[in-house]
Amino acid sequence: xxxxxxxxxxxxxxxxxxxxxxxxxxxxxxxxxxxxxxxxxxxxxxxxxxxxxxxxxxxxxxxxxxxxxxxxxxxxxxxxxxxxxxxxxxxxxxxxxxxxxxxxxxxxxxxxxxxxxxxxxxxxxxxxxxxxxxxxxxxxxxxxxxxxxxxxxxxxxxxxxxxxxxxxxxxxxxxxxxxxxxxxxxxxxxxxxxxxxxxxxxxxxxxxxxxxxxxxxxxxx
Numbered sequence: 404x405x406x407x408x409x410x411x412x413x414x415x416x417x418x419x420x421x422x423x424x425x426x427x428x429x430x431x432x433x434x435x436x437x438x439x440x441x442x443x444x445x446x447x448x449x450x451x452x453x454x455x456x457x458x459x460x461x462x463x464x465x466x467x468x469x470x471x472x473x474x475x476x477x478x479x480x481x482x483x484x485x486x487x488x489x490x491x492x493x494x495x496x497x498x499x500x501x502x503x504x505x506x507x508x509x510x511x512x513x514x515x516x517x518x519x520x521x522x523x524x525x526x527x528x529x530x531x532x533x534x535x536x537x538x539x540x541x542x543x544x545x546x547x548x549x550x551x552x553x554x555x556x557x558x559x560x561x562x563x564x565x566x567x568x569x570x571x572x573x574x575x576x577x578x579x580x581x582x583x584x585x586x587x588x589x590x591x592x593x594x595x596x597x598x599x600x601x602x603x604x605x606x607x608x609x610x611x612x613x614x615x616x617x618x619x620x621x622x623x624x
Contacts, residue, residue, distance in 0.1 A: 413538075414438060420446055425534045431541030431555070439545040443529025443566075448521065455518040462511035469504045473497060478504055525549050533565040535580055540564075551575045 413429030418439040431438040441449075474489070475482050483501050487494045529549025540559040546552070548566045553575040561580045570576070 414440065420444070421532075422528075424532045426537075427535075428537055429539045429541070430534075430536050431544035433541060438541075438543075439547075440534055441547045442534050443532025443549045444525060444547065445528075448525060452518065452521050452525070455514050455521065459511055459514035459518060462507050462514060466504055466507040466511060469500060469507065473500055473504070475501075475504075478508060522550055529566065533563050533583075535563050535583070537561055537580060546575060548575055 414427045415432045416437055420441045422445050425440050425442050526549050532548050542555050542557050544555045551566050562577050563580045563583045564575050564577050
């Protein structure tokens with residue numbers, strides 16, 4: 404999708420989502436601290452990922468609390484036998500809660516597996532997504548491409564933000580837009596050439612800072 408508006412043109416404030424990619428003359432502004440762009444990710448899929456992450460965390464917390472209250476270091480047969488041996492009168496109670504703990508462990512495992520599968524699907528779907536900014540990408544703009552999150556530290560000019568699923572170090576990369584291929588096409592990489600790294604001008608943003616909510620984006624007017 405393309406962002407435009409007003410004499411300056413661009414995306415200022417709020418959030419913009421695009422399943423494929425985003426092209427905007429400018430993003431953010433010197434005055435704005437709340438501009439978020441999300442490319443290569445469907446809002447509904449993101450919501451599913453958030454729910455699975457929360458469910459896994461909740462199951463893990465309940466599991467830890469339950470095993471701690473039972474005095475168990477693990478749910479292994481040996482640990483359960485030791486707990487029963489220490490308190491024979493409460494054998495049935497212990498076994499009852501051990502069963503509940505085992506169910507929580509299975510639930511956690513299921514949620515984590517589903518989350519990992521979804522994260523892989525997101526990575527595959529976002530491999531050709533990019534955020535193109537022909538003029539200025541202002542500082543403090545939060546961006547998410549697929550599973551990767553970053554935030555601009557300084558003002559940048561004529562830049563493309565993208566990801567390389569084959570890169571051993573996950574993260575949002577950037578390149579000069581002048582030599583970039585058309586949106587949706589992976590940049591050519593000559594033998595021995597290293598990928599451009601945005602580490603000096605961007606930083607990985609915490610999920611809380613770069614997580615889109617339900618507010619609308621507005622264009623500069």
